[in-house]
Amino acid sequence: MGVGRNYALLLNEIHLTMNKFYLFYSAEVNAAVNMNGKNVLNFMTVRNMRVIKKEVIKVYTRMLE
Incomplete structure (x- = not known):
């Protein structure tokens, strides 16, 4: 029994979570800039x-290397 399938499922879950983080914080930064300026x-x-x-x-860059 290999770890391939479990590893792929874990990577998929991590990928989905990271996408959610990125999209959420992108929207928050954009909203803050739109409301208060640059x-x-x-x-x-906002820096955080x-x-x-x-x-x-x-x-993502490290995963693709």
């Missing part, structure tokens, strides 16, 4: 959201 990009909460988005992209 100066909101310097707020710590952008860091999460960047980390998701890094994970």
Whole structure:
């Protein structure tokens, strides 16, 4: 019995969760900018959201290598 199927299911679940994180934080950053202007990009909460988005992209990049 291999781990192939279980591993694929786990990767799929991780992929779906990361997509949800990325889409949620993208929408939140866009909403904050639309409501308050670009100066909101310097707020710590928005900066943290952008860091999460960047980390998701890094994970995807590593998975594709």
